[in-house]
C-alpha cells in the first residue's frame with residue numbers, strides 16, 4: 001500500500017507544525033478506514049468501480065427501488081460492523097483527548113472515529129460526520145431519525161423498516177448525491193476550518209464538494225495544510241507537507257505531540 005517509508009524530514013517538520021499549532025482541524029476520507037478493511041470509493045477496488053452511485057445513492061434510486069438500496073446499505077453495514085478502528089483512528093482520538101479543541105471533520109459514514117474516541121477516553125471529542133452515518137436511519141418523509149445498529153431485512157419491500165411517526169419507509173441517514181448537507185454540521189466544519197492554523201487532511205481524494213473546500217478555508221484564514229495520502233490529490237500542491245503513506249502507519253508518529 002505504502003509507496004516506501006515516508007521522508008523523515010518531512011514527517012518531523014509536519015509533526016512540529018502540529019505540535020506548535022494553536023488550533024488543529026483534521027479532515028478525513030475513506031482512506032483513513034482502508035487499513036480497517038473498509039473499501040474506499042474511488043481507486044482500483046473502490047465501491048464506485050463496481051456499483052453505480054445513481055442506482056444506489058440518490059433519492060431517485062430509493063424512490064424507484066428501496067429494497068435494492070437497503071440491500072446494498074445492509075451489505076455495507078455488515079461489512080463495516082465487522083471492522084475495528086486502526087492505529088490511524090486511534091491516533092486522531094488521542095490527539096482529541098489531549099487537545100479537546102481539535103475538531104475532526106469526516107466524510108466517512110462508518111462510525112469508526114467515534115468508536116476509537118470511546119475506546120481512547122475521548123468521548124467528548126468533536127466529530128462532525130459530514131455525510132451522515134450507516135448506523136443511523138431517518139424517515140423518507142417526516143423529520144424522524146434514530147440510531148439503528150440492528151440489521152435491516154431487505155428481502156422484500158414489505159420487510160423494510162417503517163417510520164414509527166408517519167408510517168413512511170425509513171432510509172439510511174446518509175447524504176446521497178443531489179442532496180444538501182446538514183447546515184449546522186457544515187457551518188461547524190467550515191468554522192473549524194477557518195479557525196485552524198493547521199488542517200491535517202487524511203485519506204481523501206479531495207474531489208467531493210463541499211468537503212474538499214474545508215482545507216481551503218484554513219488556507220484563506222492564514223493556516224497551513226498537512227496531507228497524509230499514498231496518492232497525489234488536488235490539495236497536494238497546496239500543502240506545506242505531504243506524507244505519502246498509509247494513515248495507520250504514519251498518524252501515530254505524526255500526531256504524537
Ligand code: OAD
Nearest residue numbers: 029030031034040041042107203204205208229231246247
Ligand atoms: P475516495 O475513495 O475518493 O478516496 C480515498 C483516498 O484515500 C484516495 O485519495 C486514496 O489515495 C487514499 N488512501 C487509500 N488508502 C489509504 C491509506 N491507507 N491511508 C491514507 N489514505 C489512503 O474517498 P473520499 O475522498 O472519502 O460520499 O470520498 C469522498 C466521498 O465520495 C465519500 O464520502 C462518498 C463518496 O461518494 C458520499 O457518499 C456522499
